[in-house]
Amino acid sequence: METQRKTRIQVENEERILDAALEVFSERGFRGATIDQIADQAGMSKPNLLYYFRRKKDMYEALIARLLDTWLEPLRELDGEGDPLSELQSYIRRKLEMSRDFPRESRLFANEILQGAPHIRPLLETELKPLVDDKAEVIRGWMKQGLINAVDPRHLIFSIWSTTQHYADFDIQVRVILGPDRGADGRFEDAARYLEALFLDGLRPAVAGNPLPRVQSL
């Protein structure tokens, strides 16, 4: 059986639909979204949309499938050969950039996990877990060499995920608290600065009169 070649129109419309679906699903979750809303957002009729994706579920699963890969890319880039502190700093920066540039994807993922990962659970076991296990081992290696403080690397990863994704997922709350002073870019710059300080040095100040007696990361 030959793989169906896609027509120009097919490629265009599937893209348009998935973009609209991402918009709606990320805002309202799977069950909260309606096909009408997605069709509306995509600027086409409902039956027309269903010509490309026969079921609501198909759209959602197409989105989820491409999502996890993108989502894990920053962690994949974490390099065991690099300098630990700057590697982790880069990872935090990349995750924060994803929250800034792909907030809809972040919310879609959050929605899915929040509801018990009904569609993505198998992928978590087969894709997410092995990757995290692998990178946790890398980080553990750094700790054994005394290059970074010894903590549970998996919880470290959780804290990087949660703090960075917070700016996409809880955006409304963040905006209410920070006010309109600084635009979105300013918020993310401030967040990057803060997270760097937190993850590197924490809150406990260096001994007075002995400022920053820390190893300098290159």
Next chain:
Amino acid sequence: METQRKTRIQVENEERILDAALEVFSERGFRGATIDQIADQAGMSKPNLLYYFRRKKDMYEALIARLLDTWLEPLRELDGEGDPLSELQSYIRRKLEMSRDFPRESRLFANEILQGAPHIRPLLETELKPLVDDKAEVIRGWMKQGLINAVDPRHLIFSIWSTTQHYADFDIQVRVILGPDRGADGRFEDAARYLEALFLDGLRPAVAGNPLPRVQSL
């Protein structure tokens, strides 16, 4: 007009319904939840449930109203007169305990914020923001005295919220990654230990041969 006194049955049933509603709303969000599911969970017929809460929205709003108060309680307890590091540590511990003991409430809140806070937005402005502004000022005071490292206190609060709530909201993901080795209690103990280390000292190790040149917090 006299305030209706509530009968025994009324008090009991409203409690039962709200508990069931919390269960269902926190798992599926407002639109994803159905009255049938809630009635089922509460062990009563749908018309009976609707006798107590005439609309689905009424249940949701009753839950949201009582939620924010509980949710902000730990932050209210942050004491400007206390020792900064141990105050913040206690705050983190209290928030983590809330994630452990009230995961449904955490998820309900996350769902609401994720969807743009359609029901709770006004309360965020009138309750959440002033409290955060107030406590941010307290934390800023500590920083000016050099008792903790200087960072943006609002982002500090965001990171405490996100890291602690992560264990309730992303519970499934956390469980997949940590495996079944340690039970729920173990997970939260590990999380508490990790977060203390992160927020106090970060990842950058003390200079070799000069172990932990830090102010000791009492």
Next chain:
DNA sequence: CGAATTCTTGACTGTTTGATAAAACTCTAA
């Protein structure tokens, strides 16, 4: 007790929503 009040239920209504059928229209390649 017994009447008034409160509570519960089965049967029902109108609407929203996911999905289909088939006809009409458009595009493309020989």
Next chain:
DNA sequence: TTAGAGTTTTATCAAACAGTCAAGAATTCG
């Protein structure tokens, strides 16, 4: 240019769902 494949629309359906109603059952209280 035109046959056939690919695309869009109109009309429609069945299930799911929020909410109603009226009548019967249970509870309360004088």
